[in-house]
Structures are given as C-alpha cells and as structure tokens.
Amino acid sequence: MKEILYKLFDYQYLSRDEAKEVLFSIVKGDVPDTQIAALITSFLMRNISVDEILGFRDALLDMRVGVDLSDYDALDIVGTGGDGKNTFNISTAACFVVAGAGYNVVKHGNYGATAISGASNVIEQQGVQFSTDSDKLRKSLDHSGIAYLHAPLFSPALKAVAPVRKSLGVRTFFNVLGPLVNPVQPEFQMLGVYNLAMSRLYGYIYQEEKKKFCIVHSMDGYDEISLTGQFKVVNNQGEQLYIPEELGFQRLAQKELYGGNTLEEASTIFRNVLHARGTEAQMNAVLVNAAFGIQTIEQDKSIHDCLEIAKDSLYGKKALLALKKFVEINN
Structure with missing residues (x-):
C-alpha cells in the first residue's frame, strides 16, 4: 500500500489490476483508516482514469452479494x-x-x-x-x-x-x-x-x-x-x-x-x-x-x-x- 501511495503522490496512474487489488486489500482489512484517507485524498488532487475506475468497479462487482433481476x-x-x-x-x-x-x-x-x-x-x-x-x-x-x-x-x-x-x-x-x-x-x-x-x-x-x-x-x-x-x-x-x-x-x-x-x-x-x-x-x-x-x-x-x-x-x-x-x- 505504501508503494501505491507513493505512486499516487507522484501523480502516476494505477493500472486496472492495481486498482482492483487495492480495493481487495481495503475490504480484507489490510489497510488502516489513515492510509484509506490518504488514498481517497490523492484522487481529489487529479481526475481519476478510466482504468482506475474500472479496476475499483471490478473489485466491487467481484465481491458483491449477487441477486439476479435481469x-x-x-x-x-x-x-x-x-x-x-x-x-x-x-x-x-x-x-x-x-x-x-x-x-x-x-x-x-x-x-x-x-x-x-x-x-x-x-x-x-x-x-x-x-x-x-x-x-x-x-x-x-x-x-x-x-x-x-x-x-x-x-x-x-x-x-x-x-x-x-x-x-x-x-x-x-x-x-x-x-x-x-x-x-x-x-x-x-x-x-x-x-x-x-x-x-x-x-x-x-x-x-x-x-x-x-x-x-x-x-x-x-x-x-x-x-x-x-x-x-x-x-x-x-x-x-x-x-x-x-x-x-x-x-x-x-x-x-x-x-x-x-x-x-x-x-x-x-x-x-x-x-x-x-x-x-x-x-x-x-x-x-x-x-x-x-x-x-x-x-x-x-x-x-x-x-x-x-x-x-x-x-x-x-x-x-x-x-x-x-x-x-x-x-x-
């Protein structure tokens, strides 16, 4: 997570897979609130990319409680x-x-x-x-x-x-x-x-x-x-x-x-x-x-x-x- 934060602080973008893994780590409880806050704040400093948002989305959908109303x-x-x-x-x-x-x-x-x-x-x-x-x-x-x-x-x-x-x-x-x-x-x-x-x-x-x-x-x-x-x-x-x-x-x-x-x-x-x-x-x-x-x-x-x-x-x-x-x- 520290490496991810340093990357974001340097105004670099995450890949879709990196974004997905970050959210998995948060849900598993591996990331303290202070680092979650730092992660969130970093995205207030610049626009989020399509790959980043899709990576976060992929993680949430993989972990969702399924219900079929299609x-x-x-x-x-x-x-x-x-x-x-x-x-x-x-x-x-x-x-x-x-x-x-x-x-x-x-x-x-x-x-x-x-x-x-x-x-x-x-x-x-x-x-x-x-x-x-x-x-x-x-x-x-x-x-x-x-x-x-x-x-x-x-x-x-x-x-x-x-x-x-x-x-x-x-x-x-x-x-x-x-x-x-x-x-x-x-x-x-x-x-x-x-x-x-x-x-x-x-x-x-x-x-x-x-x-x-x-x-x-x-x-x-x-x-x-x-x-x-x-x-x-x-x-x-x-x-x-x-x-x-x-x-x-x-x-x-x-x-x-x-x-x-x-x-x-x-x-x-x-x-x-x-x-x-x-x-x-x-x-x-x-x-x-x-x-x-x-x-x-x-x-x-x-x-x-x-x-x-x-x-x-x-x-x-x-x-x-x-x-x-x-x-x-x-x-």
Whole structure:
C-alpha cells in the first residue's frame, strides 16, 4: 500500500489490476483508516482514469452479494452525489414516478455521505427495512414496480470505507463508483454527474459496455437536472444542451430545491412531492428527471411525450400508489 501511495503522490496512474487489488486489500482489512484517507485524498488532487475506475468497479462487482433481476429490464436513476448543493431527494422521488408510470426500477443507493439525506436515509424514513432477499425484491418489483438495493448490504467494500468517507465529508471516487456497481447491473441507467469531466468519463464507460444510458449535468454544478439554468444530456443518440424554458418550465432558484437540515425535513419534502403536495419547484424538478429516466427506456419517444407520462404518474397519484405498495412490502 505504501508503494501505491507513493505512486499516487507522484501523480502516476494505477493500472486496472492495481486498482482492483487495492480495493481487495481495503475490504480484507489490510489497510488502516489513515492510509484509506490518504488514498481517497490523492484522487481529489487529479481526475481519476478510466482504468482506475474500472479496476475499483471490478473489485466491487467481484465481491458483491449477487441477486439476479435481469429479466425485469429495469432502470436505475442515481446521482454521483458530492455536488455540495444539499437538494432534497430528487432522484429517489423520480424513481417512484417512473415506477408509477409502469416501468421497472431497481434503485441502488446509500446513506448520505456529503448531504443530509441520501437515498437510503429517505427510504428508511418511510419505515422500510433493507433486504438482500431475492424473493422479496422480486415481489417488490411485481407489485410496486421498484426494488431498492441498499449498497452496504450488497457491496462490503462500500461499508468498509463508510466511516472514512463520512469523516472526510467531501466527494470521493466512491461517489464515482456508486452508479457503476448496482449489483443487478440494470439494462438502463440514468446518471447525474457534478461536472463535465465526470460526464465524459461515464460516457466512455457506458459506450464500452454498450449500455442504454442517459447522463445529465446542470451547468451550474448539480448532479441532476435542477432547472436552475442550462443542463446537458448525453445519451446513446449523442449530446444536447437544454434550457428549462424550452421544456415549459420556469427557472428555479437554488433555495427552492433545498433538502432541509434534518432527515425528518428531507422525508417530509419527499412524501409531500409524491402526494403531489410539494411546491411547484419541487414537483417540476422531480418531473423533468423522471421524464428523462422514462426516455432512457423509451428512446423513440420525445422528451415532451415522456414529460406527459411523468405528469400522469405524479398528478394521477400512480407514483404515490407505487410508494405505498413498496413500503407495505418492504416494512
């Protein structure tokens, strides 16, 4: 590990195999927290390479708790996190809108590392008990359209570094890894990233793996479509820059997306949105992200058609029904 650290401190890159072995060593408990922190910090000093991220990803997938849900052709909507915006749980709410519209969603998430409430926090606040039980996950998909995979249960390496990530309190390469290590490896992936360099990195990876994907980035730094200004969308068809007005939305202020100071506040916002009682800003942010999630699956549909599908799910209370069934099965 010392040799690896010296290499990184000298601004050299790890091979895919080296990165894989490093993560195996961390999980085996061979690396003290101080060295884990040094490793994480070194990647804050420069961009991570494709080989490095693939090596770390390979290790996590090799060690994951397996669950086969491949017959559901599901979508995951996830953000890298680490944008420092402390928004409410937009991506998680969007997942229920997509599920309410009749599509299968396998959401992979974790507790918040750099924000008050991560996906696992807000899901747990609804009374949900996390599980690796394949039958339960299938039942959840069959009856609510969504299954939730709590990352530490499926990826022991993420659990091993959680205390260090939390104490550092800044985005790390584990934020980059999270979207790549959904243990189901779903057919469709919608991903929010916090900068354009990350967009390019994931674009290379998804194209190499022939994924059906959609990468979104708000140009003012959000790892989701914030409607606070221009945003870029990269997918299998290419890339496009949008402004909120061309989709029929008014621009939002950052404060309108605020996620609260406590888990209880974040949970209240989440429930209000899915009850169609959120503010117009909150509802629109969820709708636009859900719409691009739907278009990731329905690539022949226009984004305006997908927005109508999302609105029908949210305002028609189909998303709320999906949430209620999901909680009933998973409590």
